[in-house]
Amino acid sequence: MSHGPYARPAPLPGHWEEVTASWLSSLLEQQYPGTAVEHLEVVELRNTHTSKIRVAVGYNDTGLSAGLPERLCIKGNFTGRHNPFEICRMEARFYHDLAEGHALPAPVSYCSDWDEGAGNQGVVVLEDLVEAGGEFGSTYQRIGTEGVARALTDLAALHGHFWNSPRLAAADWLPRSMDTPGDCDQPRIIWWLVEENLSRDVYIERLPGWMVADPRRFLRAYDLLNHWAREQRGPETIVHGDSYLGNTYLRPDGHRIWLDWQMVRRGSGLRDVSYFLVGALTIEERRAAERDLLAHYRDALRATGARDVPALGTMWEHYRHWAMYGLMSWMGTRDHWGQDNHSAIHRFSVATDDLGTLGLLEALA
Incomplete structure (x- = not known):
C-alpha cells in the first residue's frame, strides 16, 4: 500500500524517537530533491493529544542552497x-493542498505528508516560530479593541x-463547517468534561442560568446551531475552526x-470571527x-477583492448565532491546559445573553 501525496511505501512514524535525520531527509527530499539532513538534534518535545518537535538540523549543500532553516518545528x-x-491528517492536507506557496496568515510550511x-497520521514541517522573534498568543493577554481590529x-x-475560491471548492477532502462529526458531535464527545465543569462553583457562577438549570437545553441549542449553519447558502471560505487568541502568533x-x-473547514468565516x-x-x-469591529472586518474583507460579501445587517444577525459555538468549545476545557478558560467561558456565557443567541436558535425549532 502506498501512502500520501508522494506514494511512500511505508507509513509515517508514530513515535518521536523515529524522527531521525534519515527520516527527515526522505521527507524533505520529496519537496527539495537532493536535500539531505546530515544531523538532527531535538531541542524541545511537546506531547499532548498530538506532538510538536522543535529540532536543530544541518544540511548538505543542496539543502543549504534551498534556503532551508537550521531550526524547524x-x-x-x-x-x-x-x-x-483526523486532525493531524487534516492539518497536513491544508498545508500541502492550500497553504504551500501562498502568503497566508499561517506559519511557513516546508513540507507536509500524510x-x-x-x-x-499527518506530518507538517514548519518554521520554528520560537526563533522568529514574535509573540505567541494567550487568553491571558489583553490586546484591546485595537489589537482585535488588527487581527481581524x-x-x-x-x-x-x-472567498468563493475554485481551489477551495476543489478540495473535496475538506469538510463543510458544522457538517462533520468533529463539529456536530463535539459536545457529546466531551460531555464527561462538560458535566465535570457543570459541577464546579467556578463554572456555575459564570454560566447562564438556563444552562445550569437544564444542561440538555444547551445540547439542543447546539444541535440547532449545526442545523442552522448547514442550511445557510452564500459565499464560502476557509474556516480555521479553532481561531481563539491562544492559537495565534x-x-x-x-x-x-x-x-x-x-x-480546518470550509464555510462561514463568521465562525472564526465570533470565536x-x-x-x-x-x-x-x-x-x-x-x-464597529464587525464592520471593520467586513471592510477589510471587501478590500481583498471578495465579492458578494453579505450586508452588514446580515452579518450581524449571523454573528449573533455563533456565540453558542464558543460556549460549547470552552465548556470542554480543564484549568491546567494552559489557557484562561474561566474568563473565556464567562465572556461567551454573557455574549449568548447579550446577543439573544439562545432565543434565535430555539426559534428555529
Whole structure:
C-alpha cells in the first residue's frame, strides 16, 4: 500500500524517537530533491493529544542552497498512541493542498505528508516560530479593541484569499463547517468534561442560568446551531475552526497568524470571527465595540477583492448565532491546559445573553 501525496511505501512514524535525520531527509527530499539532513538534534518535545518537535538540523549543500532553516518545528502524532480523529491528517492536507506557496496568515510550511487509511497520521514541517522573534498568543493577554481590529484585518486577508475560491471548492477532502462529526458531535464527545465543569462553583457562577438549570437545553441549542449553519447558502471560505487568541502568533512586523489548522473547514468565516472576537475582548470591550469591529472586518474583507460579501445587517444577525459555538468549545476545557478558560467561558456565557443567541436558535425549532 502506498501512502500520501508522494506514494511512500511505508507509513509515517508514530513515535518521536523515529524522527531521525534519515527520516527527515526522505521527507524533505520529496519537496527539495537532493536535500539531505546530515544531523538532527531535538531541542524541545511537546506531547499532548498530538506532538510538536522543535529540532536543530544541518544540511548538505543542496539543502543549504534551498534556503532551508537550521531550526524547524515538526508537527504530527508522535505520542505512540492512536488518535481516532483526523486532525493531524487534516492539518497536513491544508498545508500541502492550500497553504504551500501562498502568503497566508499561517506559519511557513516546508513540507507536509500524510497516511491514507485508518492511521490518521499527518506530518507538517514548519518554521520554528520560537526563533522568529514574535509573540505567541494567550487568553491571558489583553490586546484591546485595537489589537482585535488588527487581527481581524489579518483574518479577513485569510478569508478573502479563499472567498468563493475554485481551489477551495476543489478540495473535496475538506469538510463543510458544522457538517462533520468533529463539529456536530463535539459536545457529546466531551460531555464527561462538560458535566465535570457543570459541577464546579467556578463554572456555575459564570454560566447562564438556563444552562445550569437544564444542561440538555444547551445540547439542543447546539444541535440547532449545526442545523442552522448547514442550511445557510452564500459565499464560502476557509474556516480555521479553532481561531481563539491562544492559537495565534504575533509576528515582529505586527501581523497576526493562526496556528493549529487541525479543525480546518470550509464555510462561514463568521465562525472564526465570533470565536476570536468574543474570546479576546473583555465583556465591556465587546459590548462597546463589537458592531464597529464587525464592520471593520467586513471592510477589510471587501478590500481583498471578495465579492458578494453579505450586508452588514446580515452579518450581524449571523454573528449573533455563533456565540453558542464558543460556549460549547470552552465548556470542554480543564484549568491546567494552559489557557484562561474561566474568563473565556464567562465572556461567551454573557455574549449568548447579550446577543439573544439562545432565543434565535430555539426559534428555529
